[in-house]
Each structure stands twice: as C-alpha cells, then as structure tokens.
Amino acid sequence: xxxxxxxxxxxxxxxxxxxxxxxxxxxxxxxxxxxxxxxxxxxxxxxxxxxxxxxxxxxxxxxxxxxxxxxxxxxxxxxxxxxxxxxxxxxxxxxxxxxxxxxxxxxxxxxxxxxxxxxxxxxxxxxxxxxxxxxxxxxxxx
Amino acid sequence: xxxxxxxxxxxxxxxxxxxxxxxxxxxxxxxxxxxxxxxxxxxxxxxxxxxxxxxxxxxxxxxxxxxxxxxxxxxxxxxxxxxxxxxxxxxxxxxxxxxxxxxxxxxxxxxxxxxxxxxxxxxxxxxxxxxxxxxxxxxxxxxxxxxxxxxxxxxxxxxxxxxxxxxxxxxxxxxxxxxxxxxxxxxxxxxxxxxxxxxxxxxxxxxxxxxxxxxxxxxxxxxxxxxxxxxxxxxxxxxxxxxxxxxxxxxxxxxxxxxxxxxxxxxxxxxxxxxxxxxxxxxxxxxxxxxxxxxxxxxxxxxxxxxxxxxxxxxxxxxxxxxxxxxxxxxxxxxxxxxxxxxxxxxxxxxxxxxxxxxxxxxxxxxxxxxxxxxxxxxxxxxxxxxxxxxxxxxxxxxxxxxxxxxxxxxxxxxxxxxxxxxxxxxxxxxxxxxxxxxxxxxxxxxxxxxxxxxxxxxxxxxxxxxxxxxxxxxxxxxxxxxxxxxxxxxxxxxxxxxxxxxxxxxxxxxxxxxxxxxxxxxxxxxxxxxxxxxxxxxxxxxxxxxxxxxxxxxxxxxxxxxxxxxxxxxxxxxxxxxxxxxxxxxxxxxxxxxxxxxxxxxxxxxxxxxxxxxxxxxxxxxxxxxxxxxxxxxxxxxxxxxxxxxxxxxxxxx
Numbered sequence: 161x162x163x164x165x166x167x168x169x170x171x172x173x174x175x176x177x178x179x180x181x182x183x184x185x186x187x188x189x190x191x192x193x194x195x196x197x198x199x200x201x202x203x204x205x206x207x208x209x210x211x212x213x214x215x216x217x218x219x220x221x222x223x224x225x226x227x228x229x230x231x232x233x234x235x236x237x238x239x240x241x242x243x244x245x246x247x248x249x250x251x252x253x254x255x256x257x258x259x260x261x262x263x264x265x266x267x268x269x270x271x272x273x274x275x276x277x278x279x280x281x282x283x284x285x286x287x288x289x290x291x292x293x294x295x296x297x298x299x300x301x302x
Numbered sequence: 303x304x305x306x307x308x309x310x311x312x313x314x315x316x317x318x319x320x321x322x323x324x325x326x327x328x329x330x331x332x333x334x335x336x337x338x339x340x341x342x343x344x345x346x347x348x349x350x351x352x353x354x355x356x357x358x359x360x361x362x363x364x365x366x367x368x369x370x371x372x373x374x375x376x377x378x379x380x381x382x383x384x385x386x387x388x389x390x391x392x393x394x395x396x397x398x399x400x401x402x403x404x405x406x407x408x409x410x411x412x413x414x415x416x417x418x419x420x421x422x423x424x425x426x427x428x429x430x431x432x433x434x435x436x437x438x439x440x441x442x443x444x445x446x447x448x449x450x451x452x453x454x455x456x457x458x459x460x461x462x463x464x465x466x467x468x469x470x471x472x473x474x475x476x477x478x479x480x481x482x483x484x485x486x487x488x489x490x491x492x493x494x495x496x497x498x499x500x501x502x503x504x505x506x507x508x509x510x511x512x513x514x515x516x517x518x519x520x521x522x523x524x525x526x527x528x529x530x531x532x533x534x535x536x537x538x539x540x541x542x543x544x545x546x547x548x549x550x551x552x553x554x555x556x557x558x559x560x561x562x563x564x565x566x567x568x569x570x571x572x573x574x575x576x577x578x579x580x581x582x583x584x585x586x587x588x589x590x591x592x593x594x595x596x597x598x599x600x601x602x603x604x605x606x607x608x609x610x611x612x613x614x615x616x617x618x619x620x621x622x623x624x625x626x627x628x629x630x631x632x633x634x635x636x637x638x639x640x641x642x643x644x645x646x647x648x649x650x651x652x653x654x655x656x657x658x659x660x661x662x663x664x665x666x667x668x669x670x671x672x673x674x675x676x677x678x679x680x681x682x683x684x685x686x687x688x689x690x691x692x693x694x695x696x697x698x699x700x701x702x703x704x705x706x707x708x709x710x711x712x713x714x715x716x717x718x719x720x721x722x723x724x725x726x727x728x729x730x731x732x733x734x735x736x737x738x739x740x741x742x743x744x745x746x747x748x749x750x751x752x753x754x755x756x757x758x759x760x761x762x763x764x765x766x767x768x769x770x771x772x773x774x775x776x777x778x779x780x781x782x783x784x785x786x787x788x789x790x791x792x793x794x795x796x797x798x799x800x801x802x803x804x805x806x807x808x809x810x811x812x813x814x815x816x817x818x819x820x821x822x823x824x825x826x827x828x829x830x831x832x833x834x835x836x837x838x839x840x841x842x843x844x845x846x847x848x849x850x851x852x853x854x855x856x857x858x859x860x861x862x863x864x865x866x867x868x869x870x871x872x873x874x875x876x877x878x879x880x881x882x883x884x885x886x887x888x889x890x891x892x893x894x895x896x897x898x899x900x901x902x903x904x905x906x907x908x909x910x911x912x913x914x915x916x917x918x919x920x921x922x923x924x925x926x927x928x929x930x931x932x933x934x935x936x937x938x939x940x941x942x943x944x945x946x947x948x949x950x951x952x953x954x955x956x957x
Contacts, residue, residue, distance in 0.1 A: 199483070200483055200484055200486055202486070205484060242483050242486050243486045244483075244485070244486025244487055244488065244515075245486075245488065247486065248488070248513065253513055253514070254513055255952055255953060256952075257949055257952040257953050258508075258509065258625070258952075258953050261509075261623050261624060261625040261626075261953065262509075262624075262625045262626040263598060263624060263626050263627075263628045264488060264626075266598075271621045271622055272619070272621040275621055275945060275948075275949050276945050278948060278949055278952045279948050279952065282952055
C-alpha cells in the first residue's frame with residue numbers, strides 16, 4: 161500500500177491495473193482518457209493532476225504532475241474536485257457516479273458519455289483503491 | 303457511566319417517549335407558527351434542530367439505542383424546554399403526536415445523571431474555524447446536537463462525523479464553503495429537511511444525504527421584506543413558505559409557495575415551486591426576479607449581474623441528473639400576486655379519473671382558476687380529517703358509498719366560478735366545504751350506516767348529496783361545529799382546538815390553499831412521492847398510461863397508493879402529476895418495497911418518454927420553464943435504458 165498521489169501510487173497503480181484488470185471483461189476494450197484535477201492538496205493547498213489513458217482496454221498512460229493541467233495531454237474528460245472529494249472516492253466512502261451527481265466533483269466533457277463508461281470507471285477506481293490507503297489528514301490551516 | 307436508580311423508575315416514561323419519537327414524521331411544522339400560538343421558545347432562541355421538538359424526538363432515539371452519550375449540550379437542551387405545551391398543540395394538529403412527553407423524558411433522564419456523566423466535547427480546529435466565521439454559538443461538533451439532524455440530512459446508521467454551522471448572511475455562507483473546500487470537507491445546506499427525511503428510509507438516503515462533513519443549517523437567514531410598490535418580496539434562505547405568505551397577506555398580496563414548512567429558497571432550488579397555482583402564477587424561473595447564490599467554490603453570484611452568462615438555461619436530459627444542489631441559494635426576490643375580493647373555492651366531485659382529467663385540462667386551457675387541480679379522495683381525506691383513523695373511514699365513505707374518487711379543486715374569481723358551473727353542472731360550494739371540514743368525523747362515522755347504504759344505491763350519489771335533495775340533510779346531519787370536531791382530540795386539548803377551528807381561516811378553503819398547512823397530515827401515514835412530473839396535456843391516452851403505470855407498480859409491490867394531484871402548467875399545455883405511495887417508515891421491509899417502487903417508476907417513466915419526470919428537473923428550479931420543460935424527452939432506447947440501470951447500480955448498489 162502506498163500514499164495517494166505519490167510516484168509509487170502511479171507505479172503500483174499501473175502494475176495492479178495491468179496485472180488484474182482484463183481489457184475486455186473489466187474495461188470493455190475502452191478507449192478514453194481522463195484528467196483528474198485535485199485541488200487543495202495538503203499540506204500546501206496545491207493542485208495536482210493525473211492523466212490516465214486507456215487504449216482498447218489497455219492502460220497506455222498514467223502520469224502525475226503538479227498544477228491544474230498537463231498541457232501536452234488532451235483528455236476526453238476532465239474531473240475536478242478537492243483532495244477531500246478524491247479521498248472519499250478512493251476510500252470507498254462515495255462512488256464516482258455519486259460524486260459527480262452530488263456535485264462533489266465537476267465533470268468537463270459529455271456526461272452521457274461519462275455515464276456510459278461508469279462501470280469501467282468504477283473498476284479502475286476500485287483497482288487504484290487497492291493500492292492506496294495513505295492520505296493526508298486534516299484539518300489544514302485556511 | 304453509573305446509572306442513577308431513577309432511570310429504572312422513569313424507564314416506562316422514557317420508553318413511551320421513544321415510542322412517540324419513533325412515529326415522528328420530520329414534517330417541521332413545529333418550526334412555524336401556523337396556529338398563532340407563538341413558536342417553541344427553546345428552538346427560537348437556540349436554533350439548532352436539537353432544541354426544537356422535531357430534533358428532540360430524533361435525539362431521544364439515539365440516547366435510547368446508545369449511539370450517542372450525554373454531553374454538556376444535553377443539559378442545555380433539557381433545561382431550555384419550559385414544557386409550555388406549544389409543541390403538543392402544533393404536532394397534534396398535524397400528526398396527533400405529543401412531543402412534550404419526549405421533552406419531559408429527556409429532562410427526567412438528565413436529572414438522573416451525575417455531572418461527571420456528561421461528556422465534554424473538545425473543540426477541534428474545524429469547529430474553531432467555523433466559529434470564527436459565524437460566532438461561537440453557531441457552530442458545533444457536539445454529537446447530541448448532530449444526532450438531531452439524522453434522518454433529515456444524515457442517513458440513519460452512519461457515524462456522526464459531522465459539524466453543524468448556522469450562518470446568518472450570504473457572506474458567511476461563502477466563507478463556510480471556502481473553509482470547507484480548503485479543509486477538504488464535503489458540505490450540504492439544510493433548510494426544512496422534509497424532502498431529505500422522505501428519502502431517508504429508502505435506498506435514496508445515501509444519494510441525497512451528506513456522508514460526512516459540514517451541515518449548513520440555513521434557518522437563521524430570516525431576511526423578509528415585502529415591497530408593495532413592485533409586488534415582490536426579498537426572502538432569505540431561512541424563511542418558510544408560511545412565513546412569506548403571512549407577510550404577503552398583510553399587504554393583500556399572495557406568494558406562490560410550497561407546503562407551509564418548506565423553505566422558499568430551497569423549494570425554488572429543488573423543484574422550482576410547482577403548485578396548484580402554477581397555471582396562473584408560473585413555475586421554475588417564473589417565480590422570481592432575482593437570486594443570490596453561493597457556488598461550490600464559495601463565490602457569491604447574483605442574477606442581476608450583467609456580466610454573467612445566461613443563468614436561466616439548462617440541459618434537461620436525464621444524464622444531467624443532480625442529486626445535490628450545485629449552489630446554495632441564499633436569497634431570492636420573488637413575485638407576489640394580487641388577492642381578489644371575490645375569490646372563492648369550489649370543488650366538483652368525479653367518480654373516475656378520465657372525466658376529472660378532461661375537466662382540469664379544459665379549464666387549464668381556458669385560464670380558469672387561480673389555483674386549479676384534481677385531487678384524489680386520499681388527499682381530500684388526509685387534508686381535512688383531524689386524525690388518521692377518521693381519514694381512513696372518510697376514504698372508505700368517499701370510495702365505497704359516495705363514489706367520490708376525485709375532486710376538481712378550483713380557487714377562482716366569481717366569473718370563473720360561473721364557467722365551472724356552466725361546464726360541469728354543479729359545484730361543492732364553500733359552505734359545504736366548511737361543513738365537510740368540521741363534519742369530517744361525523745361523516746367518517748357514517749361508514750356502514752343505513753344512510754350511506756341508501757345513498758350508494760342512488761344512480762348518481764355525488765349529485766344527490768352535493769346538488770340534490772340530500773344536501774340539506776347532510777349539512778344538518780354532520781353537526782359541523784368547532785366544538786364537535788374538537789372532541790376528537792385528547793381531552794386536555796379540546797378547548798384549544800375548539801378555539802382553533804372557530805378561527806375563520808381554519809375553514810376558509812382559499813386560505814388553506816394559500817398557506818398549505820394541511821399537506822403535513824400526509825406524513826401521518828408516511829408518504830413517498832413517486833417520481834411525478836410534467837406531461838403534455840394533449841395526449842390523454844399517454845397521461846392515463848402513465849398514471850396506470852404508477853398504479854400497477856404500486857400493486858406489484860403491495861403498497862397502498864393513490865394519485866396525489868393533477869394540475870395544469872404553462873396555460874394548460876402541460877399537466878403536472880404527483881402520485882403517492884404510503885407505508886410504515888419504521889418497517890425496513892416496507893421501505894425496501896418503496897425503494898424498488900421509486901426506482902422502477904422512475905425507469906418506466908423515462909422509458910415511456912414524453913414525460914419530464916423528477917429526475918429531469920431535480921435541482922433545476924432556478925432555470926426558465928422553457929428550458930426545463932421543453933423539449934419533451936423521447937423515451938429511452940434499449941441501450942440508454944441499460945446505461946441508466948448501470949448508473950443506478952453504480953449509485954445505489956443492489957436493490
């Protein structure tokens with residue numbers, strides 16, 4: 161288990177997805193990409209972005225960068241939320257679809273298309289949840 | 303904790319109080335002064351739900367089952383109640399409960415404890431931060447106070463990992479949201495809480511309630527100004543429908559409002575104030591001329607700002623579902639309407655929905671009626687009958703003897719009344735309606751009587767009793783007086799209710815339509831609204847198919863069910879339908895059937911198409927009706943239906 165948003169999280173996540181998720185069965189041979197923009201990352205109240213890309217159900221890219229975007233990547237979806245919202249998702253307190261529909265995270269891109277792939281997205285989050293159990297704890301000074 | 307010997311002595315009272323609390327409906331009527339008695343002094347002073355009768359009823363259940371331990375706040379909650387008895391009067395009118403016994407039981411319980419038995423809850427940095435924004439009194443992490451919010455913003459059986467904050471201004475709301483974001487805590491505003499409490503026993507609890515974080519209780523935002531020169535009112539987020547209407551009436555003006563306990567701003571944000579007055583007063587963005595809101599980043603926005611992008615447009619597709627408000631509506635300027643001196647309420651009874659539907663559509667298109675709807679016998683009975691049992695018998699009389707299944711319900715000007723009479727032959731006039739309200743216990747008692755048997759054998763029992771020779775006998779026989787209806791209440795409350803029913807407004811059907819205090823009685827037998835909505839008025843077969851679907855699903859899941867109301871919108875182009883299911887909210891098995899029913903009827907409504915069901919317009923109340931209601935969505939394709947079911951499973955798990 162590794163710390164959320166660490167370099168190890170990326171490496172372990174890649175490894176886990178490639179080893180445990182079947183491109184056809186679990187990821188529906190999906191081709192898509194997501195920017196996950198995480199705001200108010202403690203303890204410095206910074207913003208971090210990860211980029212995750214699937215090609216025909218195969219994980220083709222998964223990177224992390226400080227800042228609100230990764231300019232060289234053009235994702236299909238951008239999902240923006242606070243560190244707390246992402247933490248709740250990765251801790252399993254709230255599902256991805258629920259977080260979107262409760263406005264806990266903002267989705268840029270077609271909501272219909274996002275909801276179409278909700279099963280596969282849940283599978284990916286579930287996989288990343290399995291390698292992550294360490295989060296920054298608040299409260300943090302405003 | 304060492305139990306004091308008195309705990310055993312008082313246990314019966316405590317258990318009896320818990321039994322009362324378990325029946326609590328979270329209707330919120332104890333937070334409005336609808337009987338003219340004044341408000342609960344404790345709640346008014348301290349604000350938090352735990353200090354109101356509704357909150358005490360919730361928290362005693364948690365004390366009883368050990369999910370919370372006594373804290374120092376419990377002492378103040380117990381001591382702040384003067385046992386004045388106002389709550390018994392208010393609660394009895396709506397639900398026949400006696401919350402004062404709960405307050406007494408909490409006092410007795412606290413008296414049995416030693417000082418050391420009360421936990422001192424340390425402040426953490428979050429509470430301290432919130433208190434800096436709103437003042438020390440108005441933010442807390444005390445579990446006793448937090449427990450009172452369970453079932454009306456906190457789902458049952460989740461850890462009480464919450465804070466409650468009560469802002470007074472929009473600026474404070476903005477600061478709270480920014481503070482929550484910085485500290486990575488989710489937040490959700492709470493107004494009346496009734497809609498959340500309706501969802502609470504069902505599978506929708508987790509979808510609509512807050513999982514953890516900051517509850518922003520908006521009750522203190524009581525700004526209320528009437529501007530007669532523009533016939534508008536500026537309304538803060540803590541103002542209820544009843545409070546706004548009361549102020550408007552002082553100026554001979556009327557607001558289009560939801561049920562009495564609903565907060566005006568929250569109702570606009572959630573469903574856009576869809577009422578039986580909607581055909582003439584409008585719906586969605588028709589209701590207001592300006593808004594102030596705080597977005598999820600804490601930014602304050604106003605609709606009169608010329609620099610903002612179109613604030614009235616929205617995508618109404620089913621994929622644009624919102625289960626929480628995407629902003630906190632903190633203040634709105636609503637429209638007010640003139641009250642006419644010749645207004646009158648009339649009803650026309652029907653024995654079938656087809657004819658009732660024809661009538662309401664025809665009148666809606668002609669623009670007849672300020673308030674115009676078809677109500678089912680169930681609504682009529684629940685509204686006017688003072689107790690659940692009387693309502694049950696009244697329903698029986700309506701259905702099986704009078705053949706009264708629906709009533710066309712019109713509040714109109716004199717000239718409109720003539721149109722109704724010309725079109726439909728006869729009406730139940732205000733005098734008879736007054737008789738039915740005060741005489742409802744007597745009419746209900748006539749179930750199985752010879753009089754009813756004879757009446758039921760008439761070719762048209764409705765006409766015979768409301769427009770024929772039997773009308774006079776009925777009016778005399780119902781012994782409809784305030785003194786007689788007061789007899790159904792507990793002995794110590796009879797004098798009080800005799801005076802209440804002697805007040806003109808309590809039998810003034812126009813007033814009752816405007817102030818909407820009676821729908822709270824639907825919560826006595828817990829009601830769950832099906833995912834009703836709007837449908838094109840021109841396709842009667844499609845409308846009847848939709849109503850039948852609600853009925854069939856209710857039968858399938860063995861639920862009592864009935865049409866709620868049908869009311870036209872947008873000059874009779876659409877009709878809005880509410881269909882209701884009834885169940886015991888303390889029975890998990892029944893709640894499970896309700897959950898299945900709500901999800902199934904939602905899905906089937908979407909598949910039927912040509913319908914704006916709740917999911918299409920939830921939290922879209924601030925947008926123009928032209929964007930929300932147009933165009934009619936087509937029915938889901940098989941692929942879309944599969945996707946919708948996947949989303950439901952992703953949201954709610956197996957159900």
